Amino acid sequence: MINWFRGLLVAGFLLASSEGMTETTYTILDFQDLDGWQQDDHSAALSTFRNTCADLDAPDWRSLCAAASEFQDAQKxxxxxxxxxxVEDGKAPLFTGYFEPELDGSLSPDARYRFPIYKMPREAKSKSIWLSRREIETSDVMRGRGLEIVWVDDAVELFxxxxxxxxxxxxxxxxxxRVGYGGSNGHSYRSIGAEMVRRGIYNVHQVSAQVIKNWVRRNPKDGLELLRHNNSYVFFREVSKVPAHKGPLGAMNRSITTMRSVAVDPKFTPLGAPVWIEKDGENPLRRLMIAQDTGSAIKGAQRADVFFGTGDAAGRAAGRLKDPGRMxxxxxxxxxxxxxxxxxL
Known part of the structure; x- marks a missing residue:
């Protein structure tokens, strides 16, 4: 029966999307259609799949999770x-990368560690829009309340x-x-890069995260003012249950894995599902990953964000990724x- 279906389905079929505005195409392929499938490390993907499969509730996923714990041949x-x-929705495929920042800090402030990472104050939780970044940073509203988790030494890295x-x-x-997202002040994000272009500091093609960081460090006073152009402010919570050697928590509330976890749009790709990545561009990537995270900018059936790990090197690698391909x-x-x-049928 499966062989009969393969020939029938290779052309694909159409279903209306939940929004009723576009059509989503589902095409069932064979594993031989996946470029580079035979060469991947399927055991690494299976290990990552096991990290979150127990959290999947549907009976078919639960059965597969039980089987995953016993199988030795990962590819099979x-x-x-x-x-x-x-799964396609008419939008061009796009792969980007993300990472976990690592900052230097202290549990108490001093001349070096001057910039606090705050927990969310009670009154901010009860309002859809609270104080702006400037008001939070330049007033006394946060001080003396024990809201500081840790102090860091770099304002732009905190940003x-x-x-x-x-x-x-x-x-x-x-x-x-380790800290995780704890809430926000409700203000919309304003791009610092776009503001630098508007002020004539740089041209559009010159702006990057590293360029912004370097400029703020060279111009500490004006740099802080520039960062306050963005009214949005994010608060954090301490994530103490995740050991330092493991990755940060993803959308499934489990640690994600460097170069094996990917953020997707759950409207099209179920969280916890294996995802085959065919990323083109300067450094092609063919790899089986697991959909264990989401992101506010990750929208669409062929939109994915690859997790590169923790620290500056991971950040630089993730920042260079902006490629087409297929998922x-x-x-x-x-x-x-x-x-x-x-x-x-």
Whole structure:
């Protein structure tokens, strides 16, 4: 029966999207259609899959998770229980990268460690829009309330930590404090790069995260004022249950894995599902990853954000990634074929 379906499905089929505005195409492929499939380290992907599969509630996923704990041949596991499904929504595929920042900090302030990472104050939780970044940083509203988690030594790194939403702080004694997103003040994000272009500091093609960081460090007073152009402010919570050697928590509340976890749009790709990545560009990537995270900018069936790990090197690598390609989600066999409209059956 499966061989008969393959020939029928290779042309794909259409289903209306939940928004009713565009059509989403589902094409069931064979594993031989996946470029580089045979050469990947399937055991690494299976290990990452096991990290979150126990949190999947549907009966078919639970059965696969039980099987995953017993299978020794990882490639055979994926080929036996899954079918590759190409999901397209008419938008151009785009791969980007993200990472976990690592900052230097201290549990107490001094001349070096002057910039606090704050927990969310009670009154901010009860309002849709609270004080602006400038008001939070220049007033006494946060002081003396025990809201500081840790102090760091670099204001612009703290700013980018707020953009990423999670990270870890290395203390002078070598220990780490990991922090995760705890809420925001409700203001819309304003681009610092766009503001630098508007002020004539740089041209559009010159702006990058590293360029912004370097300029703020060279111009500390004006740099702080520039960062306050963005009214949005992010608060954090300490994530003490995640050991320092493991990755940060993803959307499934489990540690994600460097170069094996990917952020997706859950409207199209189920969280916890294996995802085959065919990223083109300067450094092509062919790898089986697991959809374990989401992101506010990750929207669309062929939109994915690859997790590069922790620290500056990971940040530089992630920042260079902006490539086309193709993403194929692996779904349990019955779930994949259940997508077929009755007219095809």
């Amino acid at each position: 596991f994926f080929e036996l229980f899954f079918r590759p499904v190409l 980018f930590l707020q953009i990423q939403g999670s990270g870890r702080v290395k203390l002078p004694d070598g220990r780490y404090v 194929v989600v692996l779904l349990p066999i019955q779930r994949a074929y259940a997508m077929l409209p009755e007219s095809v």
